[in-house]
Amino acid sequence: xxxxxxxxxxxxxxxxxSSISLALLLxxxxxxxxxxxxxxxxxxxxxxxGETDSSLCPFGYFKLGTVKNxxxxxxxxxxxxxxRKLKCVGEGAVKKVFLSEWKENKVVLSQLTNxxxxxxxxxxxxMLKALQSxxxxxxxxxxxxxxxxxxxxxxxxxxxGLNEILHIPxxxxxxxxxxxxxxAIDYVSIIRYLHNSPLGTLVMCDSSDLDKxxxxxxxxxxxxxxxxxxxxxPLVNRSAGRLVKCGHRELQGEFVAPEQHWPYGEEVPFEDxxxxxxxxxxxxxxxxxxSNFFLGHVEGSDIVxxxxxxxxxxxxKKDPAERPSAQEVLDTYRKVLTxxxxxxxxxxxxxxL
Numbered sequence: 168x169x170x171x172x173x174x175x176x177x178x179x180x181x182x183x184x185s186s187i188s189l190a191l192l193l194x195x196x197x198x199x200x201x202x203x204x205x206x207x208x209x210x211x212x213x214x215x216x217g218e219t220d221s222s223l224c225p226f227g228y229f230k231l232g233t234v235k236n237x238x239x240x241x242x243x244x245x246x247x248x249x250x251r252k253l254k255c256v257g258e259g260a261v262k263k264v265f266l267s268e269w270k271e272n273k274v275v276l277s278q279l280t281n282x283x284x285x286x287x288x289x290x291x292x293x294m295l296k297a298l299q300s301x302x303x304x305x306x307x308x309x310x311x312x313x314x315x316x317x318x319x320x321x322x323x324x325x326x327x328g329l330n331e332i333l334h335i336p337x338x339x340x341x342x343x344x345x346x347x348x349x350x351a352i353d354y355v356s357i358i359r360y361l362h363n364s365p366l367g368t369l370v371m372c373d374s375s376d377l378d379k380x381x382x383x384x385x386x387x388x389x390x391x392x393x394x395x396x397x398x399x400x401p402l403v404n405r406s407a408g409r410l411v412k413c414g415h416r417e418l419q420g421e422f423v424a425p426e427q428h429w430p431y432g433e434e435v436p437f438e439d440x441x442x443x444x445x446x447x448x449x450x451x452x453x454x455x456x457x458s459n460f461f462l463g464h465v466e467g468s469d470i471v472x473x474x475x476x477x478x479x480x481x482x483x484k485k486d487p488a489e490r491p492s493a494q495e496v497l498d499t500y501r502k503v504l505t506x507x508x509x510x511x512x513x514x515x516x517x518x519x520l
Contacts, residue, residue, distance in 0.1 A: 241308025279314035294397035326381040344467030351461040353392035359493035372399035372413035410444035424452035448487035455479035
């Protein structure tokens, strides 16, 4: 009986190989999406660093360093007995700041220097107590009688030194568009928190120029942003018809919002009583300029600016009512970050498919 020859249909192999390659590519894309989802989920959890963070203690208590238990805020007696000043590290119009030590922990002791500004000092203390969250520097204790406040120490200091810090060899790996955008998101998160705080809508008034804004915030060792100075946080109450004015002097320059300028021209001398009040949208006007500082001039930062162009243009609307809310800005920043991370993780995937 003759054997029939066995033929191999080679013409089908390329199609089979193509199908396998496509299947492997789809699996790779799904895995990348899953990893990206896990990363972003973890990122947003850490980014929120918020009001419900498990590391926070009940009102009137704090945790410092690796200590697991919460301690009550230090009283006048405890501060006088247990806190040791090391050196003066800063002085402003309201207070002098000392690097200090408490139970082998570095802490910051702030003391009033100008008695005429004691109301500003006490207002800052009130805000610090009421707004404790992971957006705000941690309060460790205070003494109203001696006009003293004790807070957590952050060795990287204020945001004014950000660019210098990012050029230190130890931190050069942080000098990326991704990390810089995360810092900008932290900043906008703080503005959003202040505009929706437990006390109501608060305006960040110590913000007449970029340098002043940066001095109000701290950079933590794990590269997050905290608001530190809360001496000038007036409350907007629309239902009661209450708006705000930042100080009693004329504000000038392009950094401040148009409604913060004297509206009656140079021929009319400035008078505080005639200056119209305004609302929290002055903070929104300043976001693009502050974010521009955060983004710096690293590879990829111009791409980020391009994606943020529309929301930043909206922030610069002359009419405050046409500007977005801090929540809308924050949502846009997060969407841009997600989009750019996805594009970085899977370049050219769409073309391959």
